[in-house]
Amino acid sequence: MDAIDTMIGMGRETIDMIVDAGSFVENGIPGFTLPCADYGPGAVVGSAKMDGRVCTIVANDAMPSNPRFPVVTSGIIGMEEGYKMAMAVYRSIEADAGKPLADKRPLLLIVDTPGNGPGKVEEIVGMNKATGAYQLALAEARKTGHPVLAVVIGRAISGAFLCHGLQADQILSLSDKYGTMIHVMPLTSIARITKQDIEKLTALSKTNPVFAAGPEFFFRLGGVEEIIEAPDAIRDCVLKHIDEIYRLKAERQTDRLGPWGRGELGEERGGRVTRKAVMQRMNEQFAAVADRYLRA
Amino acid sequence: MSTWHTLQERSFLESSARQRAIGLVDAGSFSELVGPLERFVSPHLPILGEAIEFDDGIVTGVGLLGKHPAIVISQEGRFIGGSVGEVGGAKMVGALKLALSIFESLQQGSAAEAEARRPIVLISFETGGVRLHEANAGLLAHAEVMDLLQDLRRKVPVVALIGSKIGCFGGMGFIAAATDVIVMSEFSRLGLTGPEVIEQEMGRNEFDASDRALVFRTTGGKHKFIMGDCNFLVGDTLADFRRQAQHVAQMSMIEIEGMRRIGSRGAVERQMKLVAFAADLRPRDSTDMWKALGNKEPQQLIAASEEEFQKIAVRWNA
Numbered sequence: 229m230d231a232i233d234t235m236i237g238m239g240r241e242t243i244d245m246i247v248d249a250g251s252f253v254e255n256g257i258p259g260f261t262l263p264c265a266d267y268g269p270g271a272v273v274g275s276a277k278m279d280g281r282v283c284t285i286v287a288n289d290a291m292p293s294n295p296r297f298p299v300v301t302s303g304i305i306g307m308e309e310g311y312k313m314a315m316a317v318y319r320s321i322e323a324d325a326g327k328p329l330a331d332k333r334p335l336l337l338i339v340d341t342p343g344n345g346p347g348k349v350e351e352i353v354g355m356n357k358a359t360g361a362y363q364l365a366l367a368e369a370r371k372t373g374h375p376v377l378a379v380v381i382g383r384a385i386s387g388a389f390l391c392h393g394l395q396a397d398q399i400l401s402l403s404d405k406y407g408t409m410i411h412v413m414p415l416t417s418i419a420r421i422t423k424q425d426i427e428k429l430t431a432l433s434k435t436n437p438v439f440a441a442g443p444e445f446f447f448r449l450g451g452v453e454e455i456i457e458a459p460d461a462i463r464d465c466v467l468k469h470i471d472e473i474y475r476l477k478a479e480r481q482t483d484r485l486g487p488w489g490r491g492e493l494g495e496e497r498g499g500r501v502t503r504k505a506v507m508q509r510m511n512e513q514f515a516a517v518a519d520r521y522l523r524a
Numbered sequence: 525m526s527t528w529h530t531l532q533e534r535s536f537l538e539s540s541a542r543q544r545a546i547g548l549v550d551a552g553s554f555s556e557l558v559g560p561l562e563r564f565v566s567p568h569l570p571i572l573g574e575a576i577e578f579d580d581g582i583v584t585g586v587g588l589l590g591k592h593p594a595i596v597i598s599q600e601g602r603f604i605g606g607s608v609g610e611v612g613g614a615k616m617v618g619a620l621k622l623a624l625s626i627f628e629s630l631q632q633g634s635a636a637e638a639e640a641r642r643p644i645v646l647i648s649f650e651t652g653g654v655r656l657h658e659a660n661a662g663l664l665a666h667a668e669v670m671d672l673l674q675d676l677r678r679k680v681p682v683v684a685l686i687g688s689k690i691g692c693f694g695g696m697g698f699i700a701a702a703t704d705v706i707v708m709s710e711f712s713r714l715g716l717t718g719p720e721v722i723e724q725e726m727g728r729n730e731f732d733a734s735d736r737a738l739v740f741r742t743t744g745g746k747h748k749f750i751m752g753d754c755n756f757l758v759g760d761t762l763a764d765f766r767r768q769a770q771h772v773a774q775m776s777m778i779e780i781e782g783m784r785r786i787g788s789r790g791a792v793e794r795q796m797k798l799v800a801f802a803a804d805l806r807p808r809d810s811t812d813m814w815k816a817l818g819n820k821e822p823q824q825l826i827a828a829s830e831e832e833f834q835k836i837a838v839r840w841n842a
Contacts, residue, residue, distance in 0.1 A: 318789040360698035361786035367674035394667035412659035487667040507618035
């Protein structure tokens, strides 16, 4: 096999690298149907097995363009894509409703998306609802007991990463040696909008984790659980973390998972230290006036 | 008290975040939490040589709407566009967490008391989302806010109040979409990608950001009301917004859940129908959508007062 230098644009190939050979069935989630065959083509959803266990896959496909919404290309999450992803999650929750924690299927998010649909029709209809809908679905799956794991293999940019990734229990990222990108906006755009000098920003971006781009800095902020050094290590790392998430949920340590858990991890790793102090002060100040509001 | 009475008739659009916070709850009932005296400032802005604010551009606190404790989050657009960084994000997250803990502590008492004192969260949005100067921390805070909105579901109503000059865009655009109830004035806007960004990314043919009328038709309160995203369109005074919040505080949780646009499979299925409708229609302008829904005279709707507008506008209904 030739050496791989990037996984960008390889969402479908990554599914095959991770799941049990030949087990992926596109759209094969119980009860899941689509209005048409090419609905939300930038999103790939389906069922597969990992070490024999049934799981749901939600990935980006950078190759097709959406025939009905022309701004949606290159792995962008448009309205159809967002709702398709949300439906895959809701159907997965329903398929395991009433089952014990150990039998709730894991959801694996394979992340390679440059953004949400930036068009006029998108704003007229409400792109914000599609991305919001998918996030709420993922949060519900996580709180219902499904392990939700995201693995960044290519681009994890801003709102699209919030939508597809940041609601997971844990987030893994392929090393930036493979061109992996995690950021809100390219430096050139940040420089223009904030009216800051690009050279100053470039220098700062190498050292300051709240500002810098890339998986290493997100790791320091607690935004990434573990960096995966090479593509052939993705599968084992995914399996290890799914086991860990099952264990933490069984032990009711859900505070160590999801967005809240990443806040705690960010403090442990020294990347976000003000967050907790702010919340502690808020609680103290409320306690001092609580009677006025709870017994009025 | 006199301040509060004066505030009531003030324009919401023109008011500051703190005036909105004070005026949205009962007279004299607002206590700011982690206010400017606490001096929790952004540790990141000084590195870039940028000015700080002692409240980091967001007011958080608690007040009362009758017997209901109201947790208030109010963003200040005049400080770096109301953008959300580490401190401001933590204030939002902390306030939502506080709402949840108040709810839980009330559950320890009698069921009737818990119902009569059910808390409510009021978020006045004025933001473009993540603060680029501390982008990663802002992004992570957005995810925490969304997580807590799901925790508060069916327990504590979360109301988005959008009446500010900047409106609500970027990552906060989908936070607002994920609240229970959205209240807007016709002068404010809600969306994801702001007009300037669409123009820059897709060209002026896609969107002319200098066309103010186009901007308001696309994301303004009236359009969002027709789309079903805005539940209540109100006038532009603080009293108008407060009365609407008071009304929501009295509603049952079932009724409130029914106001949501997203958050369940059924809601997603309804939105998918709207997307399919738009795919067939290929609107070039929001008024194409209005007409297709049965609003024969869009110009008349644009000119109508918000009261008149709500009587005659035909809304999307899946």
